[in-house]
Amino acid sequence: MNDRPTIKDVARLAGVHFTTVSMAMRGHPSIPASTRERILAIANRIGYRRNEVFSALTRRRSNFSADYLSPRIAYLANQSPEEGYLKVAHNLLFVEGARRQAEALGYAFDLVFVAPGHHDSVSLERYLKSRSIRGFIIGSFIPGGPGLDVDWNDYAVAKINSHHMAPGVPFVSNDQYGEVRCAFSNLLRLGYQRIGLAVGQLDEQVTDGMHLSGLLLEQAGVAPRNRIPPLLFPSQASTSREVVPLLRSWMLQYKPDAVLCNWATIAEMIREAGFDCPRQVACASLCLSKPNPDVAGIVASLEPVGEQAASLLVSALRAEQRGIPELATSTYVQGAWSDGLTAPPRRRRTASRP
Amino acid sequence: MKSRPTLRDVGRKAGNLHPSTASRALHNDPAISPETRALVLRAAAEIGYHPDPLLDAFNQHRKEVRPQKLEPVIAFVSDFESREALLHSPHDATTWEAAREAAERLHCKAELFLVGPSQLRSERLSQILHTRGIGIVIVGACHDLQLDLSLQWDLFCCVRIGAQHLSEPRRAVATDLRGAARLATRGLLAAGCRRIGLLAASPRSNHERDFVHAGYLLESASAGMPPSAWFATPESPTIDDASLSRWIASGQLDGVICDDPALIEALRQSRIPCAALDATSLPSDVAGVIHDHRHIGSQAVEQVVSLARANQRGAGNAPVITLIPVSWRDGASLHPLPTAPTAKPRHRKS
Incomplete structure (x- = not known):
């Protein structure tokens, strides 16, 4: 009973x-x-x-507003469309995946901006309460943007990316560790030997060292003379003009024959740094949003990340689990390698002609 | 008002079938022929049929107020040679127990199915699941690295527990081994060790070994410590006291992370500070990482039931892994007492 x-x-x-x-x-x-x-x-x-689902059921019976037909979850972004949120392919894919899964599970879906000109934490709570929203996804919040100050015990919460940002709730991300490993081993397969990794310091902080752990593991399997220390772009560097000089001196010092980077524009950056890509130095991007014959790299599974976040949130809502758990799970979705012109197969010097 | 597709619509689309035929097909009822089931599944996918969460909540409520006659069964597939053997393996027994309780909370019933050379073969298991109309599968507690489990995954809502040597199902729940290695390294650093080695002797799949190694390498690198990892493989000879002390001397190690209870005992005998990669069922004076095997079991059940409610079958596309957090436990093994008065003072930190 x-x-x-x-x-x-x-x-x-x-x-x-x-x-x-x-x-x-x-x-x-x-x-x-x-x-x-x-x-x-x-x-x-x-x-x-x-029981929110129950109240929705009652409301449907009394049939007073189409708006209240389904229970509802929210997807929060801390950057507004005016600031370019909707221009970032990653954001759109996360949102799309989450929306699709929420709807498949029968939940209506709201994209809500917590940003200047939109909601702050106070008006957000008012909004969530007014629409009977008891669960939300913290969708890849950018570091340094507005945070959230709500009564966590009232909500079920899941988070996409930004592992280290408070609060510690169930978290979903693409698998940067697996992506670096996959890209590294594919470059080895293509004949490259001195493979370097260049990522933002901030990215390492928010992923809790995931790129580096993948790199260190792969490097443990190659000859010590081919292990290149990673290049970490300083946190404040955000444009290619700022990082190209760093890239150039790092490449001059360590002479990589292939560079892995989580910036989409890595090939141009290498050219700006004065190297011929891919003839002198090949490169692979760690953040392709779809296969691209021009650029080699990892196509991250971004929509599935959104899907997983929505699934986790809905199961928490069903189980009436609210608030911040003592220790939260982390869920990673693996990406896949895609060949491209920036990393052509490389003929080994020892290979003989047929 | 936009109306959701119903079972009636699915039946009509699949060729004027009765809604209850559609329902039974979606639930893998053995009375429905494979051809009809295929028709219904395709029709459901085409018109985007999903169970209504509101009706689902209502049914849930009805199940809570009156006892169920027939609960959906979750097949928990393991490769132990007997139920007793599983119940004697502390971690797997805990996971299984937690899965059973979680299933009960969600008004399902978890049942154990044993597979392997001397148990059920894949084909026989498929047959049984089919005749009993079981559509939910958890691949849990499978340790045989050679195990070949090939079911027709498209028919099942499925999740895997650990067992990273199996490529399907692609959704997995596992303990956070990378986090465990990181916590163990940090724990030994906090206890004053400066040259920490990693000694792994328990058989693991390559994936699991890599997780442990990656966590250890990351913490070693951020502490500026040269890594020294020793992975015993099934081919390599057993690790004896002599080879152990040779390894410790060659790396000038003053602390060791280890995953084998016997080796931890040997390390403690030789007064080397050590931490266990999995101290969950070791005596409380052994420092190390505590794994939450209950959480693993309940998480797997919650995920697979969620899939079942949304009618999402198949092995999945991109591999997804949910890592269950681990925690650190201090213990006396971090600070071994000095041996005899004649022993060398512990000044090997430089």
Whole structure:
């Protein structure tokens, strides 16, 4: 039998009719604030919670607004469309994957911006409450952008990327460790020997060292003379003009024959640094959003990352798991290698002609 | 008002079948022929049929207030030679127990199926799952690296636990071995060790070994410590005391991460600070990493039930792994007492 506290238990303890409790829980204006707070305190104490899916079911029966037909989740971004959020291919793929999966699981989906000119944490909570949203995805928040200050215990939360940003909730990302390993071993297969990795320091921080751990592992399998220390672009460097000089001196010092980078424009950067790519130095991008015959690299599985985040969130909602867990799971989705002109097969010097 | 496709629509699309035929086909009912099932699955995919979460919630509620006659079965597939053997393997027993409890919470029933050369073969298992109409599979507690488990994955909602030597199903839940190696390295660093070695002697798949190695290499690099890792393979001779002390001397090691209880004992005998990669079922004076085998079992069940509710079958496309977090436990093995008064003072930190 089900021994969860019901609305009638709350009503009995508060000495009111259960419809009063219902109205208080929904924040109905005809209930005085003092009564509402008293009722909410009692509900909290005995652990009564509205079942959002159930209320949606009731609402459907009473059929008063098409807007409330489905339970709903939100996808939060901390960058606005005006700041270019929707121009970044990665963001769109994450959102699309999450939207598709949420809808497949029967949940409506809202993309919400927590950014200047849009929501702040206060108006966000008001918005979520007004639409009965009890679960949201923190969608690849950019470091340094607006954070979230909400009452976490009210929500089920999943997070895409930014492993190290608070709070520690179930987290989904593409598998940078696997991607570096996959790219490294494919470059070895193509005949390259001195393979270098160039990534942003900030990327290493937010992924908790995932690129580096993949690199170190692959380097443990090659001759020590071919192990090149990684180039970490400093956190403040954000344009290619700032990083090209660093790239150039690193390439002059360590003479890589192939460079792995998580910037999409790595081939141009190598050319700007004064090298002929791919004739002198090959390169592979770690962040292709689709296979591209011109650029070799890893096509990251970004839509599946969004899908996984939505699935995790919906199972937490179903299990009524809210708030921040003590230790959260991390889920990684692997990408796939795609050949391209920037890393042609390289003839080994020892290879003899037929 | 946009209406969702219903089972009735699926039946109509599949060629004027009754909605309950459509439902039974989607639930892998053995009374439905494979041809009809294929028709229904295709029709459901074409019109985008998904179970309604609101009705799902309602059914859930009904199940809570009155006992179920027939619960959906989750097949928990393992390659232990017997149920007793599984129950005697502490970690696997915990995972299985947690999976069973999680299934019960979600109104399903987990059942154990043993596969292997002397147990069920893949074909026989498929047959049984088919006749019993079981559509949910967890590949759990499979340790034989040679195991060949080939089911027709398209018929099943499936998740794998650990067993990274198996390529399918591609969705997996596993303990965070990379995190474990990182915690162990940091734990020994915090205890004052400056040259930490990694000694792995338990048989593992290459994937798992790589996770451990990667975590160790990352922490070693950020501490500026030259790595010294020793992976015993099935072909290599057993590690004895002499080879162990040779390895420790050659790397000038003052701390060791180890995954083998017998070797940890040997290290403690020779007063080397050490930490266990998995201290979950070791005595509490052994420092090391605690793995949450309960969480693994319940997470796998939650994921597979979620797939079942959305009717998402198949091995999956991109490989996905959910890592279950681990935690660190301090212990006396980090600070071995000096041996006899004649022993060398511990000044090997430089």
